[in-house]
Amino acid sequence: MKRIYLVPVGEVDPGLLERLAAELAQRFDVPCCVRPTPLSPEFAFESTRNQFLSTAILAELYDRGSPANTRVLGVTAVDLYIPVLTFVFGEAQVNNPCALVSLHRLREEFYGMPPNPELLQQRLLKEAVHELGHTFGLLHCPDYRCVMTSSHSVERLDVKTRKSPLHSVEPYPQHRSPPSGAGLPTAPVVKVNLEQIWLMAFCQMPLVLDTLR
Ligand SMILES: [Zn+2]
Numbered sequence: 001m002k003r004i005y006l007v008p009v010g011e012v013d014p015g016l017l018e019r020l021a022a023e024l025a026q027r028f029d030v031p032c033c034v035r036p037t038p039l040s041p042e043f044a045f046e047s048t049r050n051q052f053l054s055t056a057i058l059a060e061l062y063d064r065g066s067p068a069n070t071r072v073l074g075v076t077a078v079d080l081y082i083p084v085l086t087f088v089f090g091e092a093q094v095n096n097p098c099a100l101v102s103l104h105r106l107r108e109e110f111y112g113m114p115p116n117p118e119l120l121q122q123r124l125l126k127e128a129v130h131e132l133g134h135t136f137g138l139l140h141c142p143d144y145r146c147v148m149t150s151s152h153s154v155e156r157l158d159v160k161t162r163k164s165p166l167h168s169v170e171p172y173p174q175h176r177s178p179p180s181g182a183g184l185p186t187a188p189v190v191k192v193n194l195e196q197i198w199l200m201a202f203c204q205m206p207l208v209l210d211t212l213r
Contacts, residue, residue, distance in 0.1 A: 002069045003031045004132070008038040009057055009076035009100070016103075016121065017075060023125050024073075028132070039064070041078055054080040054091040054100055061098040071135050073128060074100040089127050089151060092134035099131035106154065119158075126160050127151075 006021050008014075017034045025032040044056040057074060066072045080088050080102040089106065092099035106123040108116045126147055133148050141148040144159060151157045 003033065003067075004028060004071045004073060005066070006032065006034045007061060007072055007074045008034070009061075009074040010038065010041045010078055012038075012075050012077055012103070016124070019121060020075065020124055020128060023121075024128060024132070027125075027129060039074065041076060046081070049081055051079045051081040051087065052076070054082050054088050054102075058091050058093070058096075058098055058100050061100065062096065066097045070097065071132055072098045073132060074098070075103070075124075075128075076100065077103045079104040085152075089157070090131040092131040094134050094139065095137050097135055099128075099135050101127045101131055106157075111154070123154065123157050126157055 004021075004024055006017055006024075008017060014034070021032040021034055039057070039060060041052050041057055043060070044052040044054075046053055057076070057080075061072055061074050064072075080091070080100070082088055082091065087105060088102070090099065090101035101124065103120070103124060104110065106120055106127065108114060108119060129147050130151075138148050140150045143149060144156065147160050149156070149160065151160070
C-alpha cells in the first residue's frame with residue numbers, strides 16, 4: 001500500500017511526530033503513520049565529535065526494509081553529521097526509499113533562543129519534505145526559496161517560506177533525475193504561489209505522485 005512511515009530514531013516527542021505525519025499525509029496525499037518501534041541510534045555515535053553518523057542510521061533504516069511503494073522517514077533529536085560536513089539537518093539518497101531528518105539544530109534553543117514550537121514544526125516539515133523529495137527522485141534546486149534547495153543553516157531553511165507572492169519557475173527539468181532513455185517532459189513556465197511551492201515539494205508534485213501511486 002502506498003504510504004509514508006515515520007520511524008522515531010531515539011527519543012522523539014510523540015506529539016511532534018503525529019503532527020508531522022498529519023502534515024505529510026496532507027502534502028503528499030497518501031497515508032502517513034508513525035511506526036511504533038523506534039530505532040536506537042547509539043551504534044552510530046561518534047565520541048570524538050559527540051554526534052551521530054547520519055549515513056550509518058540511513059543504512060540501518062534501509063536494512064530494516066520497507067514495503068513496496070512506501071517511503072520511510074527516520075526522525076531523530078540527536079545531532080547528525082557526515083564526515084565532510086560539520087552537521088546535516090538530514091540525509092537521503094535520490095530514489096532510495098529511506099530518508100532521515102534531525103530536530104537537533106531546528107530548535108531555537110540550540111541557538112540560545114527561547115523555544116518556539118510552531119517554528120520548530122515548520123522547519124521540521126520543510127526538512128522532511130526536502131528529504132522525501134530526494135527519495136522521489138528530486139534533485140537540489142538553485143532557487144533559495146524552493147523547498148528542494150540545499151540548506152546549511154536554519155536561516156536558509158526559514159526563507160523557504162511563502163513571503164513572495166508569485167514566482168516564475170520552470171516546473172520540470174532542474175528537478176528531475178537524469179533522463180533514462182526517453183526525453184524529459186516539457187512544461188511551460190508558469191506562475192506559482194510560493195506557499196504552494198514549498199508545501200508541495202515544488203511544482204513537479206505530479207511527478208512525485210506518479211512515483212508513489
Ligand atoms: Zn538535499
